[in-house]
Amino acid sequence: MKHLFETIVRNEAVYMTKDDVKMPVYSDRDDVQGRLLDAAEKLFCEKGFEQTSVRELTTEARCNLAAVNYHFGSKENLYAAMFRRQFETMIQINMDAIEEVMSRPGVTLENLLRAVIEPPIRRVYEGETNSRVMRLLVREVLNKRMDPEFIVRDIKDRMFDRLGRAFKQLVPGLLSDKLTLMVCSVDGVLLHPYLFMDLYEKVVPGLTIDGLINHMVCFAAAAIRGYAEGSHG
Amino acid sequence: MKHLFETIVRNEAVYMTKDDVKMPVYSDRDDVQGRLLDAAEKLFCEKGFEQTSVRELTTEARCNLAAVNYHFGSKENLYAAMFRRQFETMIQINMDAIEEVMSRPGVTLENLLRAVIEPPIRRVYEGETNSRVMRLLVREVLNKRMDPEFIVRDIKDRMFDRLGRAFKQLVPGLLSDKLTLMVCSVDGVLLHPYLFMDLYEKVVPGLTIDGLINHMVCFAAAAIRGYAEGSHG
DNA sequence: TGATGTTTGAAACATCTGTTTGAAACGATT
């Protein structure tokens, strides 16, 4: 078993149900499965996969030790179930934000950048659980425990390509073959405070969340526009 | 014991020597300590701290299991010894590169950016051991197992401040209170391919190392210059 | 050579890990 996330990629069922009737119901937090998924979101996102023991999970979920293996088959399956849902949510939120802003008449590059940058930064600033899954994703990639195909397919083929097309639409001078690298660099600008928000608050005196967002939008916009002009000469 | 790296910060001796005569000699790879440090560089940087077992380390170093605890006191001390050395090396290389380029007459913003961006990107592209310690650093920060003070002191107070002053020197229009954020964003642009080089090769068709470096320099330069102009109006 | 301090080595230790087991409790249907 090389890559943990092969099961995620193939989107296999993670529940040990014999009929396909039972689906994960996240609103119902009285059952053991729901509490285990809550505990998984909290603990896995905080400490990572290996650092979180089944005993911690079941203590947090106030259930028996064997419940993880009974309901999910294994610790890995519980992880995969929690991860896929969080990841899908995150991607969908971003895609919807892009579509929304691009449908507005007279949309500018700054509008698009703000739509992509502001929500995740605010989420991570407020410490939302959802935002922690992104750090977890990065950690998994760095740990080389996640199948790179997973990243390529879901992030590149969906978000990066969409964002690249939007850039080209708003800044016509951009060369098509540089779009992906452009998106990568913008992603770097976004990921940096996303990953290290704790440090930003220590390193940048008098930092406000609005000031940070404005800076990022201006920085990225200036880079893209300047890059487009440079391509001409 | 909360933070593993408190020992690193205080720069304590990690060798169990009774007299201060014995110092780590990295060139002499015939002794057990040297081989253990080599193994630590290789395995810790590849797989992280928890994922690397003492048995793997001692097998790689071709020595007995007890050698780690005998020579270094604990697995953590071995990790700290290896990490501090790699980290110091990395910072020093960057600082030297900045000083060198800034001493050149007629230095441009692009010169500075290239001096900061090119060497680490080439190192990670060629898969040098030294480059992996940066991924390890990020992993440790994300795992919250590293004392943030460590990062702040060594990276911010040395590299970030120096780079910010250099930016202001080369692009006079920049506002002083935005320098740190600017450096952070440039660091984001740099860190992105540094962390995810494997994915870049999959995601960007026809990517060359020179093309990537040129892109990053142009992107960062355009951002900084555009930002400076925007500050005026 | 003999004594001394240092280094190595195989084995054991204590603890933690994910998982399995089998009996008990539960809930619904007959």
Added chain:
DNA sequence: AATCGTTTCAAACAGATGTTTCAAACATCA
């Protein structure tokens, strides 16, 4: 009430982990 499948629970399992032990080997100096 009796039977059924499902869920919970404490206990045990098998394996891996970092560390310790203590005797053997080694080097150094008297």
